[in-house]
Amino acid sequence: MADYKITLLKGDGIGPEIVNQAVKVLNKAAEKFGFTVEYDEALLGGCAIDATGVPLPEETVAKCKASDSVLLGAVGGPKWDNQPGSNRPEAGLLGIRGALGLFANLRPSVIFGPLKSASPIKDEIIGDDMDIMIVRELTGGIYFGQRGREDDAAWDTEKYSVAEVERIARVAFDLAMKRNKKLTSVDKANVLESSRLWRQTVIEVSKDYPEVELNHMYVDNCAMQLVRNPKQFDVIVTSNIFGDILSDEASMIAGSIGMLASASLSGGKLGLYEPIHGSAPDIAGKGIANPLATILSVAMMLRYSLAQPEAAEAIEAAVAKVLENNRTPDIYEEGMNKVTCEQMGDLVCAQL
Ligand code: NAD
Numbered sequence: 001m002a003d004y005k006i007t008l009l010k011g012d013g014i015g016p017e018i019v020n021q022a023v024k025v026l027n028k029a030a031e032k033f034g035f036t037v038e039y040d041e042a043l044l045g046g047c048a049i050d051a052t053g054v055p056l057p058e059e060t061v062a063k064c065k066a067s068d069s070v071l072l073g074a075v076g077g078p079k080w081d082n083q084p085g086s087n088r089p090e091a092g093l094l095g096i097r098g099a100l101g102l103f104a105n106l107r108p109s110v111i112f113g114p115l116k117s118a119s120p121i122k123d124e125i126i127g128d129d130m131d132i133m134i135v136r137e138l139t140g141g142i143y144f145g146q147r148g149r150e151d152d153a154a155w156d157t158e159k160y161s162v163a164e165v166e167r168i169a170r171v172a173f174d175l176a177m178k179r180n181k182k183l184t185s186v187d188k189a190n191v192l193e194s195s196r197l198w199r200q201t202v203i204e205v206s207k208d209y210p211e212v213e214l215n216h217m218y219v220d221n222c223a224m225q226l227v228r229n230p231k232q233f234d235v236i237v238t239s240n241i242f243g244d245i246l247s248d249e250a251s252m253i254a255g256s257i258g259m260l261a262s263a264s265l266s267g268g269k270l271g272l273y274e275p276i277h278g279s280a281p282d283i284a285g286k287g288i289a290n291p292l293a294t295i296l297s298v299a300m301m302l303r304y305s306l307a308q309p310e311a312a313e314a315i316e317a318a319v320a321k322v323l324e325n326n327r328t329p330d331i332y333e334e335g336m337n338k339v340t341c342e343q344m345g346d347l348v349c350a351q352l
Contacts, residue, residue: 001038002036002037002038003035004035004036004038004068004069005037005038005039005040005067005068006026006037006038006039006040006067006068006069006071006301007039007040007041007042007063007064007066007067007069007070007071008023008039008040008041008042008071009041009042009043009044009045009060009064009070009071009072009073009096010041010047010073011044011045011046011047011072011073011074011075011076011279012045012046012047012074012075012077012080012089012279012281012284013073013074013077013278013280013281013284014073014074014279014280014283014284014289015045015072015073015074015075015279016073017284017285017287017291017341017342018073018074018275018289018290018291018293018341019071019072019073019294020345021291021294021341021342021344021348022071022291022294022295022297022298022345023039023071024345024346024349025295025298025315025345025348025349025352026298026301026302028348028349029298029302029308029311029314029315029352030311032311032314032352033308033310033311033314035306035308035311040063040067042057042059042060042063042064043057043059044056044060044072044075044089044092044093044096045074045075045089045092045093045279046075046076046077046079046080046089046279048060048089048092049080049087049089054087055075055087055088055089055092055093055095056091056092056095056096056099060096061095061096061099061100064099064100064270064272065270067270068269068270068306069270069271069273069301069305069306070096070100070270070272070273071273071274071297071298071301072093072096072272072273072274073274073275073279073294074274074275074277074278074279074280075089075090075092075093075278075279076089076090076279077279077281097138097139097264097272098139100264100266100270100272101139101266101267102138102139102264102265102266102271102272103137103138103139103167103168103266103267104135104136104137104138104167104168104171104264104265104266105135105136105137105138105243105247105262105263105264105265106133106135106136106171106175106262106263106265106304107133107134107243107247107251107260107262107276108131108132108133108134108261108262108300109130109131109132109133109134109230109250109251109253109254109260110131110132110254110260111126111131111253112259112319112320112323113128114320115254115255115256115259115331117333118254118255118256118331119255120252120253120255121227121230121253125227125228125229125230126231126253129231130230130231130254131179131234132226132230132233132234132235132236132250132253133179133234133235133236134235134236134238134243134246134247134250135171135172135175135235135236135238136238136239136240136242136243136244136246136247137160137165137168137239138243138264139240140159140160140161140164140239140240141158141159141160141194141239141240142156142157142158142240142241143240143241144240145157145158146159158192158194158241159194160194160198160239162197162201165198165201165202166201166204166205167267168237169185169201169205169206170205171237171265172185172235172237173205173206173208173209173212175235176209176212176234176235177209177211177212179235180234181211181212181213181234182212182213182215182233182234182235183206183212183213183235183236183237184214184215184216184222184234184235184236184237185198185199185214185215185216185236185237185238186217186218186219186222186236186237186238186239186242186246187217187218187238187239187242188218188219188220188242189216189218190218195239198239199216202214202216202237219245219246222236222238222242222246223246223249226246226249226250226253227249227253230250230253247276251276256290256330256331257276257277257293257330258275258289258290258292258293258328258330258331259290259293259296259331260275260276260277260293260296261273261276261293261294261297261299261300262274262275262297262300263297263301263304263305265304265305269305270305271300271301271305273297273298273300273305274294274297275293275294275296275297276293277293287340287341287342288328288329288330288340288341289328289330289341290328290330290331290344291341291344291345292323292328292344292348295315295319295345295348296315296319298315299311299312299313299316299319300312302315314352315348315352318348318351318352319348321351322344322348322351325337326339326343326344326347327339328340328341
């Protein structure tokens with residue numbers, strides 16, 4: 001029996017191309033670090049609609065639940081744009097996150113040295129080692145609260161319980177302990193009651209993590225500080241809606257959408273790992289997609305779900321090294337070797 005069982009949800013558009021490269025890299029890491037991986041594939045998104053009529057078949061949920069981790073490419077595309085909202089490919093994505101109880105979304109914003117010029121922020125502001133981890137609460141808050149309409153008015157509700165804040169705070173403190181022991185909790189406690197409960201709860205949890213330096217920041221200030229002085233941040237923890245906005249802002253600082261990985265975690269080991277970009281229908285099938293965000297998602301999987309931190313570091317180091325001379329078209333710069341999706345995967349394997 002293999003050490004780890006991974007379910008692959010290749011999805012639509014460039015999904016299959018980039019996942020295939022990431023699997024190649026995971027296999028290479030397994031060989032190098034002495035563990036074994038077994039794969040199972042399942043349908044999610046548009047390809048699932050085509051085959052079964054729904055974006056998230058029951059079989060997919062069952063396969064994911066029976067695995068150690070899930071690697072997802074991307075879903076969606078113009079072919080399914082006329083589906084009703086509840087049957088769109090993206091509904092499958094929300095469905096699988098809910099079905100697996102993934103309440104913590106980890107979005108690293110890292111700049112690889114050779115790609116510094118891709119950032120819209122000035123060199124001296126980014127420095128040499130910008131590395132921010134945004135931890136976003138994923139299953140509560142205003143996106144899931146009561147909403148409604150009455151006459152010409154509409155409302156949505158931001159609601160958090162102590163238990164919900166506690167569990168996301170623990171994920172963030174645990175991460176901070178493995179990084180630079182600095183945590184910024186972002187809220188709007190000067191206005192919102194739910195934020196006051198958020199802040200109070202984070203302070204309570206912090207008593208279990210005396211080594212972590214905790215500070216609090218209002219969300220409007222955080223949005224500004226991310227572009228003014230991003231280096232001040234290590235781990236940021238925040239609610240669903242604030243995290244949605246801030247993580248997109250932070251990803252722009254890194255400059256390139258084809259480079260950014262993400263993880264969504266439940267209380268246990270099971271996690272879902274995916275690039276932050278979509279299915280890029282404009283370049284699907286051309287063999288030119290950048291597979292690095294998916295390869296870096298595999299590194300996150302090795303670190304957070306499979307307890308193989310050395311393999312994770314080796315993959316990240318290999319990516320950094322390969323980027324010194326090689327680029328897919330989306331991150332191409334004069335003087336570099338222009339490579340295809342498959343060649344990029346091969347180069348990372350060779351470097352490993
Ligand atoms: P997108 O991220 O797919 O593409 C935006 C732009 O970035 C495109 O020009 C694309 O070619 C480029 N790009 C994205 N990833 C790339 C990569 N790895 N390498 C090279 N270039 C890359 O966003 P979009 O165009 O707004 O959405 C396309 C489809 O993807 C839609 O159906 C959308 O709903 C879906 N989507 C899915 C996810 C997901 O599966 N998690 C996330 C976002 C969007």
